Amino acid sequence: xxxxxxxxxxxxxxxxxxxxxxxxxxxxxxxxxxxxxxxxxxxxxxxxxxxxxxxxxxxxxxxxxxxxxxxxxxxxxxxxxxxxxxxxxxxxxxxxxxxxxxxxxxxxxxxxxxxxxxxxxxxxxxxxxxxxxxxxxxxxxxxxxxxxxxxxxxxxxxxxxxxxxxxxxxxxxxxxxxxxxxxxxxxxxxxxxxxxxxxxxxxxxxxxxxxxxxxxxxxxxxxxxxxxxxxxxxxxxxxxxxxxxxxxxxxxxxxxxxxxxxxxxxxxxxxxxxxxxxxxxxxxxxxxxxxxxxxxxxxxxxxxxxxxxxxxxxxxxxxxxxxxxxxxxxxxxxxxxxxxxxxxxxxxxxxxxxxxxxxxxxxxxxxxxxxxxxxxxxxxxxxxxxxxxxxxxxxxxxxxxxxxxxxxxxxxxxxxxxxxxxxxxxxxxxxxxxxxxxxxxxxxxxxxxxxxxxxxxxxxxxxxxxxxxxxxxxxxxxxxxxxxx
Numbered sequence: 001x002x003x004x005x006x007x008x009x010x011x012x013x014x015x016x017x018x019x020x021x022x023x024x025x026x027x028x029x030x031x032x033x034x035x036x037x038x039x040x041x042x043x044x045x046x047x048x049x050x051x052x053x054x055x056x057x058x059x060x061x062x063x064x065x066x067x068x069x070x071x072x073x074x075x076x077x078x079x080x081x082x083x084x085x086x087x088x089x090x091x092x093x094x095x096x097x098x099x100x101x102x103x104x105x106x107x108x109x110x111x112x113x114x115x116x117x118x119x120x121x122x123x124x125x126x127x128x129x130x131x132x133x134x135x136x137x138x139x140x141x142x143x144x145x146x147x148x149x150x151x152x153x154x155x156x157x158x159x160x161x162x163x164x165x166x167x168x169x170x171x172x173x174x175x176x177x178x179x180x181x182x183x184x185x186x187x188x189x190x191x192x193x194x195x196x197x198x199x200x201x202x203x204x205x206x207x208x209x210x211x212x213x214x215x216x217x218x219x220x221x222x223x224x225x226x227x228x229x230x231x232x233x234x235x236x237x238x239x240x241x242x243x244x245x246x247x248x249x250x251x252x253x254x255x256x257x258x259x260x261x262x263x264x265x266x267x268x269x270x271x272x273x274x275x276x277x278x279x280x281x282x283x284x285x286x287x288x289x290x291x292x293x294x295x296x297x298x299x300x301x302x303x304x305x306x307x308x309x310x311x312x313x314x315x316x317x318x319x320x321x322x323x324x325x326x327x328x329x330x331x332x333x334x335x336x337x338x339x340x341x342x343x344x345x346x347x348x349x350x351x352x353x354x355x356x357x358x359x360x361x362x363x364x365x366x367x368x369x370x371x372x373x374x375x376x377x378x379x380x381x382x383x384x385x386x387x388x389x390x391x392x393x394x395x396x397x398x399x400x401x402x403x404x405x406x407x408x409x410x411x412x413x414x415x416x417x418x419x420x421x422x423x424x425x426x427x428x429x430x431x432x433x434x435x436x437x438x439x440x441x442x443x444x445x446x447x448x449x450x451x452x453x454x455x456x457x458x459x460x461x462x463x464x465x466x467x468x469x470x471x472x473x474x475x476x477x478x479x480x481x482x483x484x485x
Contacts (some may be wrong), residue, residue, distance in 0.1 A: 001013070001014045001056065001376045002010035002014060002215065002331075002376065002377060002378055003221075003251055003378055004297060004378050005250075005251045005252050005253070006153060006229060006253070007152060007249075007252050009462050011154075012251070013385050014251060016058070016237065016250075016315070017218060017219070017250060018219045019222055020057070020058060021059045021061075022053050022058045022059070022060045022220050023061050023215040023219035023221070023352075024046075024049075024050060024053075024060060024061065024063065024205070024215075024219070024220060024221040024222075024223070025063045025064070025065075025214075025215055025219065025221070025222050025223070025249075026042075026046045026064045026107075026208075026222070026223040026224060027064075027207055027223070027224035027225075027228055027233075028064045028065045028066050028067065028110070029066065029067070029069040029091075030070050031066055031067065031068055031073065031087070031088045031091035031092050031095060032070065032073045032075075032076045032087060033065065033072075033093055033275045034092060034275070034276060035095055035274065035275045036254050036274050036275065036301065036479070037258050037273045037274070037275060037277075038225070038257060038285065039098075040098075040102055040275050040278065040291075041256075041257075041258050041291055041300065042100070042223075042224065042225045043099060043104045044257050044287075044288055044291050044423070045060075045223075045291070046064075046101075046223050046253075046255075047104045047105055048292070048296075048379065048381065048422050048423055049107070049379060050062045050222075050347060050424070051066055051142070051221070051340040051420075051421055051422065052375055052379070052421050055196060059110060060108070060215070061108050061109070061215065062107045062109070063107060063108065063110075063211065063215060064107040064110055065110070065111050065204065065207060065210050065213050066092055066095075066110060066111070066112045066113065067113050067205065067206060068085070068088035068092065068113050068114050068402045069113055069190055069200055070086070070203065074189055076383070079206045084190050085190075088112075088114075088467070098275040098279070099277070100289055101276070101279040102275060102278075102279060103285065103288060103423055103426055103427070104423070105423070106112065106445050107347065109214050112199065113206040113215070113400075114190075115369055116206070116209055116210050116213060117192045119195050119209040119210070119212075119213050120182075120205050120206065120209040121192075121195070122181075122209075123208060123209050123212070123239070124140055124181045124194075124201075124205060124348050125140065125241060125244055127140075127242060127243050128140065129281050130166065130242065130243070131143075131146065132185050132239075132242040133181055134174065134249055135196050135222055136172045136173070137184065137195035138184030138196050138198075138199060139172070139180060139182060139196070139199070140181040140182035141173055141174070141178040141180055141181065142178060142181055142235070142239055142242075143175065143178055144158065144175060144179070145158070145175060146177050146242070147238040147241070148241050149238070149241070150236070150238050151472065152236065152237075153229060153233055153237055153252060153479060154229045154230035154233075154234050156176070156230060156234075160476075162207075169461075171208050175320070176447070177339070179231065179235050179352055180202035180203050180207075181202050181204075181239065181283070182196055182199050182200075182201060182202060183200055183201070183202060183203070184196070184197055184198070185197070185198040185199045185200065190415055199346065201413045204235035204236055204239065204427040205239060205310045208236050208243075208248075210234075211240075214241065214246075217240070217244040217248075218244075218246045218250070219248075219249060219250070220247060220250050220251060220361070220470055221252075221253060222248075222249040222252055222253070223252075223253040223254065223345060224237075224254060224262075225254065225255055225257070226254040227257070229254055230300070231459065236248065237249070240449065254297070255297065255302065256294075256296065256297055256298045256299040257300075257435055258299070258300055258301075258302055259299050259300065259301050260273070262300045273302065274412060276431065277436070281309055282308075282310075282311050282425070283311060284426075285314050285424050285425065286307065286310045286313075286314045286318075287307065287310075288309035288424060289310040289313060289385065289424070290307050291315060291381075292381040292382065292383070292384070292385045292422060293310070293382050293385055294381075294382065295378075295379075295380060295381065295382060296379055296381065296384070297378075304315075307409055311401065314391070316392050316393075316396070317388075317415070317419070317424075317425065318429045319396075319470075319481045320395055320396060320412045320415070320428055321412060321416065321425065321428055322429050323399065323408075323411045323412070325428065325429075326414045327405055327406075327409060328409055330428055331427075332409070332418050338434065353377055357404060357406075357407035357410070359394075359397070360398065360407045360408065360410065362413075363391055363394040363398070364391065364393065364411055365413045366390075366391075367387045367388070367390055367391035367394075367415075367418065368387075368414070369385075369417060370383065370384075370387040370390070371387040371418050371421075374386075375421075381422065384422065385422075387418075388415065388418060388419055391411070391414075391418075392415060395411045398411070400472075400474050401475070401477075402474075402475050402476055403450070407470075437467065438464060438469050438480070441463055441467075442460075442471060442478055442480065443467060445457050445461060445471065445478070446478060447475075448460060461472060464480075464484050
């Protein structure tokens with residue numbers, strides 16, 4: 001498996017520090033407001049990555065934090081007359097509801113910044129003792145010039161950098177590019193005791209302390225949106241490696257933005273579409289299919305039309321799954337990938353056993369190989385998605401041509417197993433039979449076709465569709481499938 005790493009700007013072979021184990025940290029949200037579709041993209045990108053790593057047989061420890069103390073949280077609390085922790089807890093609950101609505105799995109560990117203040121203080125103390133940080137009036141700053149590698153992740157030249165982003169300009173700094181590790185307390189703000197006086201941590205130190213607490217001083221993979229490359233991740237590297245003398249992260253992964261009318265979608269620009277807005281209109285798998293059709297490192301333009309197209313495309317899979325639910329129980333699909341990716345014999349061989357008759361066996365084998373090759377090539381989800389659609393088309397044609405029902409079902413089970421490595425099909429469509437009225441209309445339509453009264457047949461088809469069903473004519477007779485939209 002090869003992954004593009006931001007620090008080297010190349011696609012590299014992914015080799016974990018400990019064989020068979022992946023330790024992975026992704027920067028979470030600052031919990032002061034509802035999450036938007038840009039957050040959804042990042043969440044789904046790293047959900048897909050951790051699912052695929054698990055499918056390959058790795059033991060994954062996935063950590064994703066909450067920043068629950070920040071100027072934005074404090075400002076929101078003041079505006080609403082609440083305590084900051086009440087604001088943060090409210091939006092943590094909203095975040096979790098949003099993630100559940102779009103099918104994002106819960107990380108193994110979800111640390112909160114406010115619950116890890118002691119770890120942050122100890123890390124800052126190391127930096128002060130070793131001369132990488134200095135104290136000014138109760139504030140502590142990291143001295144950027146003491147770390148020559150600063151700028152390597154983002155490709156910025158240290159001498160060209162200006163104070164900006166989330167680095168506050170402060171005349172007390174030795175250099176305007178130095179960033180805060182600890183901030184002295186202001187009246188009415190949350191604060192914790194420290195060797196430098198009462199205060200709270202800077203933004204960057206949070207992730208270093210929490211990542212090292214759960215994953216060690218060096219770990220395999222760190223991710224986030226591309227807006228975090230500078231200054232946040234650049235500062236994480238500097239403070240972590242200065243403190244430990246070790247490489248902090250082996251592979252840095254960043255996802256592209258969601259753009260709206262050619263602009264980055266963000267709260268500051270006022271062009272936000274919340275996850276709740278999307279979840280009310282489209283199924284979780286439709287949103288995921290839309291994201292999967294663009295490589296994770298590339299920007300994606302928001303389009304209502306594209307989302308609607310993916311909702312319709314999702315129906316192709318749901319029709320196949322619903323057909324199988326007509327002859328098998330829901331437990332039929334509750335099986336993991338039968339062998340981990342990369343095993344010997346190849347996992348493809350074992351997956352083929354789920355489609356155990358020709359030509360279904362061949363359909364599954366071809367799709368599975370194409371899927372694995374795509375995902376191993378820096379998570380090329382557009383190609384992996386195409387492999388799923390190709391398999392779905394072949395299975396649908398096989399069914400229409402009167403293929404063996406059990407072989408068809410086993411092929412669809414293999415399709416679902418592959419899709420679940422991307423986080424698709426974790427929730428199966430409901431299987432409910434047609435009402436007596438629908439059955440009566442289907443029978444009447446059959447009689448109309450026998451009389452070659454195709455005008456009446458088309459009228460009856462429209463009535464059936466209006467009741468939520470699609471009728472197709474096959475060699476075995478009329479085939480009813482539930483419409484999902």
